Amino acid sequence: MVQTSESESRKLLGRLRETLASHGGEQERLNRVTHLIADSMRTEVCSVYLFRDNDTLELCATEGLKPDAVHKTRMRLGEGLVGKVAATSNPINTANAPQAPGFRFMPETGEEVYSSFLGVPIQRLGQRVGVLVVQSKEARSFSDDEVYALEVVAMVLAEMTELGAILGDSDSLTPLHKRAQVFRGVVGQEGSAEGRVFLHDPRVVVTNPIGDDPEVEAQRLRDAIETLRVSVDDMLATAKTGGGEHLEVLEAYRMFANSKGWLRRMDEDIARGLSAEAAVEKEQSTAQARMRSVPDAYLRERLHDLDDLSNRLLRILTGQGRDTGAARPDDAILVARNIGPGELLEYGRTLKGIVLEEGSVGSHAAVIARAWAVPLVINADRITTEALNGDQILVDGDQGVVHLRPDDSVKSAFRDKLAMQAKAQERYSSIRDCKAETKCGAVVRLDMNAGLMADLPSLRDSGAEGVGLFRTELQFLIRSKVPRRGDLAALYSRVMDAADGRRVAFRTLDIGSDKVLPYMKPTEEPNPALGWRAIRVGLDKKGVMRMQLQALIRASKGRPLTVMFPFIAQFSEFREARQILLDEMEKEDRLGHTLPEKLEIGAMLETPSLAFAPRQFFAMADFISIGGNDLKQFFFAADRENERVRRRYDTLNVSFLSFIEQIVNRCRDTGTPVSFCGEDAGRPVEALCFAAMGLRALSMRPASVGPVKHLLRQSDLHDVRRVIEMARAQGDQSVRPAVTEYLSNA
Template identity: 75%
Template structure:
């Protein structure tokens, strides 16, 4: 505020605001008083505050100069009028001729005259828009740069106070952020339901006093905090001797930002205008996030992300807030985070009831660990980290992908009933644990479990699984900062076999690439990683790690049977080359005098349509074949399973897909090669009985699915179900699901949703 309010006047305005906010008055009175103070300080005829009523609607909540009867009645959509454009674009609009501006909307209900000058700035916190602050004048003039800057400072204070509930009260448009119920939709990374309280992986820092009492003291606090931050960055670099060149360059850039004089100068200027040290840091962080949203270059965006991260660290130092400061985890924690690495998730372990991520993917490292821990996981749930606080009640529905934050009592009761019903069902399945999965017409189906951690193995007994149909070996690589040693892996694999006893364990070799990039592996820039350099392609091109892993598996078996399968085989020669490598390592171990496995069975995962049509030799030479349903389905339908728009569009019980599955069954039967099905669909009861009806005799799934699948198989005549499937296919039906459901329900055979 230059011409009318210099820097001292800026502090004076914030001082008046603090006094108004400290008054013992209702939220509406506070808002009204704020507009009076701002209008007077700016020399403007009008000052108005618009707040978001919902994610798409702004509401006039207070005004000085417009018709007071319009308060809480005048509303507009994001993007509508100049006010709506400010909110949508998250940028100020400053014009001396508002009526001529594109999108101008005259609002006669406010009793306003046509004001020429308009300045609107977003009320936002860390990129999250809460509303718009507007001043208007009759005289045609552009508000100065300093006046605009001053308004942005005031808007930030309003954002902080809105978040802290300063404007909640009788007549207020909104409940305070972090108090009202909120519902979010996301993608299902791991099914299941969970009810508990929020535990933030990186807690949001709340600035409780955005206005400086003593600018000199705030400046001193800032400088001390910056020195502490720089020291921690220097320490990080000092302990990073072993990292590669690229990683070191990133850390050096990180230190450069921490020592940026421009960064510090901008925060000092904010303090000079009346903000506290913490509010000044947060204002700079908001500006950084706004710039990030408009930078197309990925390298520059990543550097801005470094600056954003430094700001967050600095805020933690200034406020002392964060999980590391002694906040107590609730007894029923549901982890909420932007994203999380597999190692960090493993540290939390089974104490978590569920995980909710703003980013992530259904095939990410975190999803793999969540499945191993058997905890519900939702991904792409945004913007929940901006809304949730530690201790908030939260409900996670891993069936429909819905999260209820601070839910209404009616929602809680309905959800509690659902959880109780699921628990009762699981109790019913316990009685089936030691019984075979045998259909009413005498067909036996082997139900195995998927695993990836030692912590999974107790489920072998509790679930009634007949073995481990898929042991994912990549988790030990993904959760460490360097390649595991051969002896370490051999000991782990040996313990897995010990724990399984006489039950079979099928080890899948390292399945990396695509979204599963090792922390110590340089990522490759591929336009479509799912179809790129991954799994067996990496193993054959860079055989050192795969040979070491094969040696560890051979030594772990030591006189016991060993089952190894190679992932993502796309042609016969890949299988042959991998098999030759394994046989060579067995021979090498024999020459070294190590105890060899009692028997070695070498299989392949069928995850690409190319292998459905592979030469007969493939099915004869493979000791066993396992259909990797997740990848096979996305490639068959050309539907990325990370894309919510298309992945649910195609049904597993689609006639074309089942025809392909049946073709694989027939080819394996002709070659007398054992066949299994691994993937999410194997654990869905309706899909599972259909696979069994088509001739699939081994299914591998998460442990929690074994009970429901066994329950349905034991109540189904698979021969009769096969006839239903054949009739549906012959009729030209796109999917056999309707016919199958009708048949099962007619005989009261199980849950409608499978």
């Protein structure tokens, strides 16, 4: 039985460090490592399997199996016991491997003679590197201490793979940080940008994974923890002084920085022989592996907070990364695995673009990127592994493509595209103060969407006539507890001040689905987009709704107030919500507060059911805003978070346009103003077709106002309508080809 005391564990790591520091090629050193581990663990076999690509593991070194199997034996992710360890990021410990579920017989390795099997993942900061395996003929389960010891060794091996190429002579097996790379992700926000990489969490290279003196390492950790706590307190103090919207996000960091369980586990890792930074990284890797398997959005957010703290602590210990004052380039494009709203707001609007490995089109980061009109690509797999600070990067938010370290031909084509866009923007600026009046005399009101105070300058610069949608949930999402009524009233008042008399339509709290409040008890739902969200939450949690409505009334200070309720599915929901607002108006009047000189109460039509509501609904609503993003996904039964289906259905589908026309006609029947709000409103061809179907108000991101206005001013809606009618009569599925051909010939 292998000795597993803490002193023995440190001896093993000491021998491992000597082996890694020895002369010879990477393959030779890795061979020595497998011999050392087998000898120390007193097993006949030790093998290292590393990922050749995202789905394939390769046997890269072994002690005990047939040598000629090295770099020849491969298996798919999830295949065999080794593939299962890699897929789950969990150890497998069995006394009878051939009888274990998932065992794969590989005659070329000779492993069938070995009974006991212990495999642990080799991973670094959530990135799967490979699997470390020991085997023996004796049928026994390995002890908890032996499992722990092998996990520690696996972590050191993960660092080794970061510092050198150990996978043989194939270029495809190692990350090459000078080669041009293309990442295909998902469009989070349209637009294009060229700049240099600025990593949100620069890769910290742990050069000393093994500690010499546990007492010294423990003291280093305590000193770093104290520095971390002071820095979090300083950030809190600064946020309080500046009144930042992200203030309460930092309070969650303070809680984690004082977690006794987190600190105890790192102390135990140091006692086993790891350095302070290696102990931090080991616990971080464990947390990130856990994060991948957690379905609950709230818990993932909390694990992300712990992940951020670990990165800060690593930078303090190593002196690497952004906490050392690394300058952000003027043309910075932020690259991150993921990022919370508070962290993103800290960067401000100076970013040229954002690229994330994770996220969704409805994530907090995507909401802020749209508000800032910053190109965003999400699900760019492994970009944080490949990118280095200062790398040249091109972000094509229109196609969801990112070019890292592009070659000259790609740069030239991309710059031509940027030049054409810049020239078009000059043309749009000349019509900024003009009405969106078509050749046939129709005038279409163009509003912008917003969600932050920083968005309001775009109201003037874009040529928008007002704010067709102000998202109020951002102020709730970036706090660790419900914001106070007075703070909300002050914010809403500043929004109205900045609008300078222009109409601002405040959408009440729209949470649920992909927008989860950090202080709200999470609920498990099989389909959150169809679940407890938006107005449903508001009507069930009337206290929060009343508080927000009171803040809006007080913020108006006698000015006109426009409020709309989201995700109304039936008349009774709107009627109840409207009555709550009217009740609050009466209460505020009794309290002697100044009431709005004019009150508009509207509804967002985001569910097909509302289009068939009784006539009384349309008569009661002061206005209707078609929420195109949700309405489209429900109309086609295509989840907009699902890339396999969301692009299958065209907004200019004949059926969808006919449905929009039906809504317009119902509103016209009662004289109810109606607008279209969403991403499609900002796409010129779609906007033109909406106008041809009778819509006379559109709300979009600020950068889209110019292009939409330009096309509307060049078009005759009567002609466009005839093209649409002809396509419908011919049985076309979409009117896009016919309208596009018409525009090209116009």
